[in-house]
Ligand SMILES: CC(=O)[C@@H](O)[C@H](O)COP(=O)(O)O
């Protein structure tokens with residue numbers, strides 16, 4: 202059964218626009234849960250542009266839904282993760298000037314350091330996921346450092362889908378789907394969990410949800426955007442319906 206992790210960063214983005222107390226990410230997590238979310242994702246950025254430390258603590262203490270903490274592989278973030286113990290921590294590359302995450306983590310280039318980070322998270326009982334591009338070398342390096350989960354960066358696929366006028370059968374889109382599929386096959390062959398995310402939305406989600414063995418999709422911006430008009434519960438319910446429909450027609 203395919204799962205949906207709802208990223209609620211942009212609920213906090215709206216709150217931070219006024220540096221006030223609403224909308225509350227904890228409330229968002231409960232609404233998402235009631236809409237059928239299987240997990241909540243937050244990215245505690247080093248610059249704290251949206252989610253704050255206190256949000257992560259409250260989400261941990263006040264909600265029952267499983268928590269995926271996205272974070273840079275820094276000592277500061279490791280300390281926070283080890284103290285708060287989310288079910289999963291996902292290591293992501295971070296750039297201070299980026300609007301959103303621009304690429305996957307280069308695991309190949311930092312194997313020794315990342316292996317130590319994964320070890321520290323494992324000692325605290327936290328499963329590590331790595332956010333990587335759909336490249337076999339990165340998947341193999343993820344396995345070597347002890348990651349239990351890989352989330353394949355679907356940004357390039359989403360970009361191609363949009364550029365092709367949402368034509369899922371265009372050459373460029375098929376090529377991107379194929380890259381994600383091959384990475385997913387390698388992840389599963391190496392005994393890791395195959396997740397995917399970034400820039401997925403109500404139009405482009407189904408070809409990814411249909412891929413063999415994909416376990417979780419992490420989706421944020423599009424769900425929160427729709428929620429402005431429909432409410433979060435309905436926005437999550439509709440995304441889950443599309444994912445289930447596609448997974449039921451799996452390849
Ligand atoms: C790793 C990823 O694809 C996204 O979760 C992204 O890092 C979220 O960060 P923003 O919400 O700041 O765009």
Ligand SMILES: NCC(=O)COP(=O)(O)O
Nearest residue numbers: 208398399400420421422
């Ligand atoms: N890891 C991807 C994620 O959490 C959501 O990304 P987006 O849907 O906000 O682009």
